[in-house]
Amino acid sequence: MEEPASALPLSEAEIERRSMAEEDPNGNEHGAGARSSTVPRWGPQHAGAKELAQLYSPGKRLQEWICVILCVCLVVINFFFLMLHFSMDHFSKLIVAIFAGIVTADFASGLVHWGADTWGSVDIPVIGKAFIRPFREHHIDPTAITRHDFIETNGDNCMFTIIPLAHMTYKFITNSPEAIYEAYAWDCYVFCLGIFVTMTNQIHKWSHTYFGLPHWVTILQDLHIILPRKHHRIHHVAPHETYFCITTGWLNYLLEKIGFWRNSEYVITNLTGHKPRADDMKWAHKME
Ligand SMILES: [Zn+2]
Ligand SMILES: [Zn+2]
Numbered sequence: 001m002e003e004p005a006s007a008l009p010l011s012e013a014e015i016e017r018r019s020m021a022e023e024d025p026n027g028n029e030h031g032a033g034a035r036s037s038t039v040p041r042w043g044p045q046h047a048g049a050k051e052l053a054q055l056y057s058p059g060k061r062l063q064e065w066i067c068v069i070l071c072v073c074l075v076v077i078n079f080f081f082l083m084l085h086f087s088m089d090h091f092s093k094l095i096v097a098i099f100a101g102i103v104t105a106d107f108a109s110g111l112v113h114w115g116a117d118t119w120g121s122v123d124i125p126v127i128g129k130a131f132i133r134p135f136r137e138h139h140i141d142p143t144a145i146t147r148h149d150f151i152e153t154n155g156d157n158c159m160f161t162i163i164p165l166a167h168m169t170y171k172f173i174t175n176s177p178e179a180i181y182e183a184y185a186w187d188c189y190v191f192c193l194g195i196f197v198t199m200t201n202q203i204h205k206w207s208h209t210y211f212g213l214p215h216w217v218t219i220l221q222d223l224h225i226i227l228p229r230k231h232h233r234i235h236h237v238a239p240h241e242t243y244f245c246i247t248t249g250w251l252n253y254l255l256e257k258i259g260f261w262r263n264s265e266y267v268i269t270n271l272t273g274h275k276p277r278a279d280d281m282k283w284a285h286k287m288e
Helices: 012-018 047-054 058-084 088-118 127-140 142-147 150-174 177-182 184-207 215-222 229-233 252-257 260-272 278-284
Strands: none
Touching: 047 127, 047 278, 058 127, 058 150, 058 184, 088 127, 088 184, 088 260, 127 142, 127 278, 142 184, 150 177, 150 184, 177 184, 184 215, 184 229, 252 260
C-alpha cells in the first residue's frame, strides 16, 4: 500500500474516521476503526495489545522504581543547589535557559518517540521488550497509558535524566563558587531540560485523559503550555507518521512542514534498507 506523502492536512472527519475514540474512559471499542471490518480492532481487546501488556515484567517494574527514586532525589538536590547559588544577575539568562530547555525537551521527545515508533522491534533482546514494547502497545491501545500508575508512566523518562542530573550534583559539590557562577545559566538549562524530559510521559498521559483531570492541567493544555489533547490526537492517526513531539508539541507543526521525519526516514531506509514502521504494522494487524 502506498503511504501518503504527508499525514497532513487531514480534516476533522478524517481524523475521527482513522483514529480511536478516546472520550470513552476504558471501553475503547466503539471507535470508528472498531466498527469497520477493514481496520483492526483497537483497544485492550486487540490481540496484539493483550500480548504486549503481558510482556510487562517484574524486572522492568524494578528498573522503573529505581529510576524514579534516583531521579526524584537528584531533582530535589539540584533544585536546592540552584536556589542556593541564585543571584539576580542570572535573571535574564534564566528565562532564556528555561525556554531553551523546554524546546530541547520537546525535540528530544519527538526524536525518541519517532525512533521507537518507526524502527526496531519488540524482538530485539532486552531493549525490545523493555523499551520498544510500550510504544507498540500505545498505538493499538492508546488509553492503556491512562490505566498505568505513576511508576510505569514515568520510570523510563526518569532513567534518561539520571546521568546528567548526577553530573550536575557532582559539579555543585566539587566546583568553586566562581565556576558555579559561570556555569549557572547552563545548569539551569540542563535542569529545565531534565525536568521536562522527566515529565514528558506524564504530560502525554494527561493528553489521553478525558475524564477527571485536575483543572490546572486542563488550563495548561488549553494554553498549549503542555501537550493539548486535540493536538496529540493528530499523531494517533494510522499509520502514526507525524506529530511525534509530546512534551509541549510546539515543534510538531514546523517539523511536519519541513518534512523532518519523512526525510529522515527516507535517508535511513536508503542507508539500511529497513522499512519505517514495519514492526508497528505487524503488531497493529495481529489477530487472535
Ligand atoms: Zn507514537
Ligand atoms: Zn499518545
